[in-house]
Amino acid sequence: MKKNILRLKIIQIFRKHLLSKKDSEICTDYLIKAELVEAKSHGLVRLKMYCDRLQKKLINPRPKIKIRKISSSISHIDADNSIGFVSADIGIAQAIKNAKRTGIGLVAIKKSGHFGLSSFYAEQAVKKNLIVFCFTNAPPALAPHGAKKSLFGTNPICFGVPTGKTPFILDSSTSLINRGKIRQAHKLGKKIPYGVALDKSGKITTNAKKALDGTQLPIAGFKGSGLAWMVDILSGVLTGSNHGGKIKDPFDDFSGPQNVGHLFITIDPKVFVGKQFMKEIKKNIKLVKRLPKAKGFSSILYPGERKNKLYKKNLNKDISIPKKILKEINQLHAV
Amino acid sequence: MKKNILRLKIIQIFRKHLLSKKDSEICTDYLIKAELVEAKSHGLVRLKMYCDRLQKKLINPRPKIKIRKISSSISHIDADNSIGFVSADIGIAQAIKNAKRTGIGLVAIKKSGHFGLSSFYAEQAVKKNLIVFCFTNAPPALAPHGAKKSLFGTNPICFGVPTGKTPFILDSSTSLINRGKIRQAHKLGKKIPYGVALDKSGKITTNAKKALDGTQLPIAGFKGSGLAWMVDILSGVLTGSNHGGKIKDPFDDFSGPQNVGHLFITIDPKVFVGKQFMKEIKKNIKLVKRLPKAKGFSSILYPGERKNKLYKKNLNKDISIPKKILKEINQLHAV
Secondary structure, three states: OOHHHHHHHHHHHHHHOOOOHHHHHHHHHHHHHHHHOOOHHHOHHHHHHHHHHHHOOOOOOOOOOEEEEOOOOEEEEEOOOOOHHHHHHHHHHHHHHHHHHHOEEEEEEEEEOOOOOHHHHHHHHHHOOOEEEEEEOOOOOEOOOOEOOOOEOOOOEEEEEOOOOOOEEEEEOOEOOOHHHHHHHHHHOOEOOOOOEEOOOOOEOOEHHHHHHOEEOEOOOHHHHHHHHHHHHHHHHOOOOOOOOOOOOOOOOOOOOOOEEEEEEEEOOHHHHOOHHHHHHHHHHHHHHOOOEOOOOOOOOOOOHHHHHHHHHHOOOOOOOOHHHHHHHHHHHHO | OOHHHHHHHHHHHHHHOOOOHHHHHHHHHHHHHHHHOOOHHHOHHHHHHHHHHHHOOOOOOOOOOEEEEOOOOEEEEEOOOOOHHHHHHHHHHHHHHHHHHHOEEEEEEEEEOOOOOHHHHHHHHHHOOOEEEEEEOOOOOEOOOOEOOOOEOOOOEEEEEOOOOOOEEEEEOOEOOOHHHHHHHHHHOOEOOOOOEEOOOOOEOOEHHHHHHOEEOEOOOHHHHHHHHHHHHHHHHOOOOOOOOOOOOOOOOOOOOOOEEEEEEEEOOHHHHOOHHHHHHHHHHHHHHOOOEOOOOOOOOOOOHHHHHHHHHHOOOOOOOOHHHHHHHHHHHHO
């Protein structure tokens, strides 16, 4: 579908679900951006879910988002059950402001929801020449090391750095595979890779539905489990949001709002070494890139480069939408 | 060896290498603590290396460590090529002070050296009821994703949280195995596990020497490589220290000081939710611990619990020292 037409349609859908014009545009642009970077699991496949939750009043279409100033560096945001995109957009703007003012920003958001890709928010801080961490927790998907039941989300660690060129943005879930990819495989009737998830009984499965009912495996066993736990503490416990497996699955559980938490830490890289920082980060990247390549590699990419290339490649193309999703969009639009 | 006697001996060895009484005690206590938590790869096995570098003036025994105040939250420390223990000890004390004052502390240390286990410093902040990140970079040991040569260190991610009981302290290297463990296997003539390291030609090896000459594998491929890169940027590029594979191996390379960097971020967990934080973190841990256990597990431990148990178990016991290390200690003491 032509991007303009698609964009207008999605905005209209959000408007029909009572979001303001501005918030409808924010949500739409993040969803389309996920498509452009080919993170389709965070794109249009989620539109119906967001609308379902808006309709059931589990997402507040007109939230009164409150920013509480704790210091020039620290802010606490009550998102009033807003859609995640909107509160995270406000939150990262505040974190940028705080770091620009004092060298370091710390912004916690409570009572929010799924906000798409963490890298979207990291990118905004990096484009303002800041280093940034973005943390968010998610519904149970991973079993803690030693347990046979899911409790942690796939809880990503997202870290961004300005490079003078394409932003360095690591956005790494603590699971071997993103849950969104399993959801999409399930939606499209495809299999998932071997060895990334277990069924209910604890056996490895390539069936997407069984994996969703079972549990995913963390990266590197105890280490990945610990990193997922860290993200749950930072996003959930610290911010005053749900944690410890209490975040509801947005697709399956309509018994209440999600109360997802986000935490943004922003650092002005100039505080310690001034302008030297940009010289050194460029040198750092050059040193890595010129290493001898492993078999099958013609170049070494830093985190964020691949997504950036995809974005540029897709920016002026039509967006291809699977039939099933297209039908959903048309139904939502027709209401 | 009796702990008291060993402690006195090591202090005397550091004194003979011109460290002040206070600094000798600091270094000794960190080395012995590594033995007590059974992280032997970070314990006495390194004593001779530190002494060799002190003797060759690559570690400055009487550094003039300067703390530059950037704001009430942010400090930059020039360690003047001190032994890592001493500058990190000063750095974490400063980071604690800053967070107690403003809610958030950010302390960068440049011109430092290997500081033992990151968890030692995290623990100090956690015992003052702070959340803490400790980052440090290290000599080349891991090949970036797509490269066939080492460049990143095993660059640990260390994160601590107060729990009201044993501190939650995740201290996770970004390699599948700690380099210290390979060094120790080499020193003691033992094999390393299969699948954690490659030899020079890129083949999996269980020979410790070949692994040291080759490259270690990161956790989770591109993700672990990205996390190691993140730690290199935070510890090296941001602080004004060596980075991009330029940190010298302390055991093999005596051509100059290491110029390792450390970065500490401290957060007062009460800033957002006040006293509720301690209630919620206890609830979080309880929720995880009561999950049904996987086969082979009788309980679920959080990061830091195992080391804490080992510490308590070993605290009043003699420290067993391999013959080879004992000989080194006696030789260093006899000089």
